[in-house]
Amino acid sequence: MLRLTEVKLPLDHTPEALRAAVLARLGLPGEELLDIHVFRRGYDARKRNAIQLIYTLDVTLRDEAATLRRFPQDQHVNRTPDMAYRFVARAPEGFANRPVVIGVGPCGLMAALVLAQMGLRPIILERGKAVRERTKDTWGLWRRSELNPESNVQFGEGGAGTFSDGKLYSQIKDPQHHSRKLLEEFVKAGAPEEILYLSKPHIGTFRLVTMVESMRRTIEELGGEYRFNTKVVDLDIQATADGGRQIRGVMLEDGGYLAADHVVLAVGHSARDTFAMLLERGVFMEAKPFSVGFRIEHPQGMIDRCRFGEAAGNPLLGAADYKLAHHCKGKGLEGRTVYSFCMCPGGTVVAATSEPGRVVTNGMSQYSRAERNANAAIVVSVTPADYPDGVLAGLGFQRELEERAYQAGGGAYFAPAQTVGDFLANRPSTTLGEVVPSYKPGVTPTDLAPTLPDYAIAAIREALPAFERQVRGYARPDAVMTGVETRTSSPLRIRRGESGHSVNTRGLFPAGEGAGYAGGILSAGVDGIKTAEAVALSLLGDIAQA
Ligand code: FAD
Numbered sequence: 001m002l003r004l005t006e007v008k009l010p011l012d013h014t015p016e017a018l019r020a021a022v023l024a025r026l027g028l029p030g031e032e033l034l035d036i037h038v039f040r041r042g043y044d045a046r047k048r049n050a051i052q053l054i055y056t057l058d059v060t061l062r063d064e065a066a067t068l069r070r071f072p073q074d075q076h077v078n079r080t081p082d083m084a085y086r087f088v089a090r091a092p093e094g095f096a097n098r099p100v101v102i103g104v105g106p107c108g109l110m111a112a113l114v115l116a117q118m119g120l121r122p123i124i125l126e127r128g129k130a131v132r133e134r135t136k137d138t139w140g141l142w143r144r145s146e147l148n149p150e151s152n153v154q155f156g157e158g159g160a161g162t163f164s165d166g167k168l169y170s171q172i173k174d175p176q177h178h179s180r181k182l183l184e185e186f187v188k189a190g191a192p193e194e195i196l197y198l199s200k201p202h203i204g205t206f207r208l209v210t211m212v213e214s215m216r217r218t219i220e221e222l223g224g225e226y227r228f229n230t231k232v233v234d235l236d237i238q239a240t241a242d243g244g245r246q247i248r249g250v251m252l253e254d255g256g257y258l259a260a261d262h263v264v265l266a267v268g269h270s271a272r273d274t275f276a277m278l279l280e281r282g283v284f285m286e287a288k289p290f291s292v293g294f295r296i297e298h299p300q301g302m303i304d305r306c307r308f309g310e311a312a313g314n315p316l317l318g319a320a321d322y323k324l325a326h327h328c329k330g331k332g333l334e335g336r337t338v339y340s341f342c343m344c345p346g347g348t349v350v351a352a353t354s355e356p357g358r359v360v361t362n363g364m365s366q367y368s369r370a371e372r373n374a375n376a377a378i379v380v381s382v383t384p385a386d387y388p389d390g391v392l393a394g395l396g397f398q399r400e401l402e403e404r405a406y407q408a409g410g411g412a413y414f415a416p417a418q419t420v421g422d423f424l425a426n427r428p429s430t431t432l433g434e435v436v437p438s439y440k441p442g443v444t445p446t447d448l449a450p451t452l453p454d455y456a457i458a459a460i461r462e463a464l465p466a467f468e469r470q471v472r473g474y475a476r477p478d479a480v481m482t483g484v485e486t487r488t489s490s491p492l493r494i495r496r497g498e499s500g501h502s503v504n505t506r507g508l509f510p511a512g513e514g515a516g517y518a519g520g521i522l523s524a525g526v527d528g529i530k531t532a533e534a535v536a537l538s539l540l541g542d543i544a545q546a
Contacts, residue, residue: 105159128156394491421477433478500534
């Protein structure tokens with residue numbers, strides 16, 4: 001097969017036009033083209049009135065070698081790469097040394113699946129509940145202001161991405177096509193087939209719940225074992241003869257102990273108690289940058305019209321998204337960037353705290369993306385210079401802002417909200433306009449300025465008019481912002497070496513978003529696959545090479 005990239009056709013092209021475009025592109029008569037498979041479909045909407053679909057196609061030809069010879073320098077005509085996933089090792093029958101996976105978000109889930117597929121029968125420890133029970137607790141916060149600190153949007157089977165838009169794209173480099181492996185596993189577990197070819201696929205929250213359950217069944221059938229309501233509270237790390245450190249087991253909250261010398265640590269960015277424990281145990285970590293800000297909501301129809309013009313509503317385009325960035329120029333703001341993050345078309349803003357007395361916002365959507373409002377985080381970059389007091393200072397910084405938001409919201413997990421008009425005019429909101437905020441349990445119109453540091457407020461005030469120039473209506477006076485968005489990525493990195501082990505603790509494999517190696521469902525899952533490979537090579541390296 002040959003792969004053709006950048007094949008462009010108008011949005012309303014006929015099915016036959018695809019075949020005609022391939023023949024024209026390759027200069028071939030019809031009988032030479034045996035088959036066309038769409039590998040990827042995206043769109044270019046930079047010209048609203050001439051939106052184009054952009055295809056990557058795998059074509060089967062009668063004589064592929066001859067065609068390739070005619071396009072020697074053409075980077076858009078190549079052999080289709082081999083993207084098949086190959087396991088790095090396989091455990092022999094009865095192999096007794098079972099790895100432990102802590103946390104079953106996208107990273108732990110993919111790590112556990114691949115370990116199970118290699119015959120390593122992982123034991124999965126998850127502090128939260130199985131996904132159905134967890135869903136009830138999550139709704140408890142949204143409907144009744146009742147937070148369960150161990151079972152919520154952040155904690156429980158499926159991890160932080162379960163109640164989300166389920167966007168499955170990322171800008172990670174992926175030379176070994178690990179993301180293909182993830183997407184294929186997701187489809188086997190019930191995700192729509194289109195995630196394999198859309199350039200910006202999403203699943204929506206309902207489907208994620210059933211997929212996570214289906215993947216659990218697969219892992220269990222392969223000999224893996226899940227333990228829910230099982231928080232790891234300590235690590236058994238022992239000195240080695242060469243002066244190093246080796247993990248020997250994990251301590252559980254219920255007093256239990258589990259021996260293990262290969263432990264995947266995939267705890268996500270909200271496991272603040274676990275980070276404190278790791279610091280106490282001397283596991284090497286360092287503070288890293290992240291971002292803080294608000295969620296902003298606009299009518300989805302406005303975003304659709306602005307991005308797609310007359311083509312708004314076309315089912316091939318779906319609900320429009322956007323991606324914005326502004327490099328600040330104001331005095332004292334040099335080096336700060338304000339950007340949109342985790343945009344959820346046709347979705348809702350959700351309460352995403354895992355700790356009592358704190359308010360955190362995030363966003364989610366259903367597969368249909370049919371809700372009235374578009375929402376996205378508008379966040380400002382912050383660095384350890386903004387929270388200089390040690391490795392855990394970023395957590396303290398997040399907590400303080402989340403507490404300020406709780407106070408400003410008036411309690412009961414209401415979020416503080418302000419219209420863009422009032423925010424830019426530096427006056428508190430007392431009422432809201434046409435854009436009705438979707439955050440549950442509810443919002444309190446107020447002044448958002450006290451919830452973030454002054455520089456962050458100044459940066460967002462500078463950015464909103466710049467965003468208005470890119471998306472007309474973005475700074476409309478009745479667009480609503482709710483606060484605060486603090487859990488954008490991990491405020492620290494648990495450093496690992498080339499072979500995946502922690503740099504100072506052998507057998508501990510920090511992975512995923514919490515360890516600072518991923519940001520989003522896809523990249524966390526890919527990191528899980530890579531980590532499973534590192535664990536298998538460490539456990540079975542000699543066998544794999546034999
Ligand atoms: P997590 O998903 O955070 O999983 C960590 C798991 O570890 C949790 O289940 C937790 O309970 C468990 N755990 C923690 N500590 C312990 C312990 N001590 N013992 C046992 N278990 C423990 N990303 C996207 O790409 N697309 C989106 O559309 C998207 N939307 C989002 C919407 C929301 C509301 C949220 C909160 C996040 C969203 N994200 C999205 C981000 C995405 O969810 C995360 O990047 C991803 O889940 C990180 O995966 P992870 O496996 O590294 O960590």
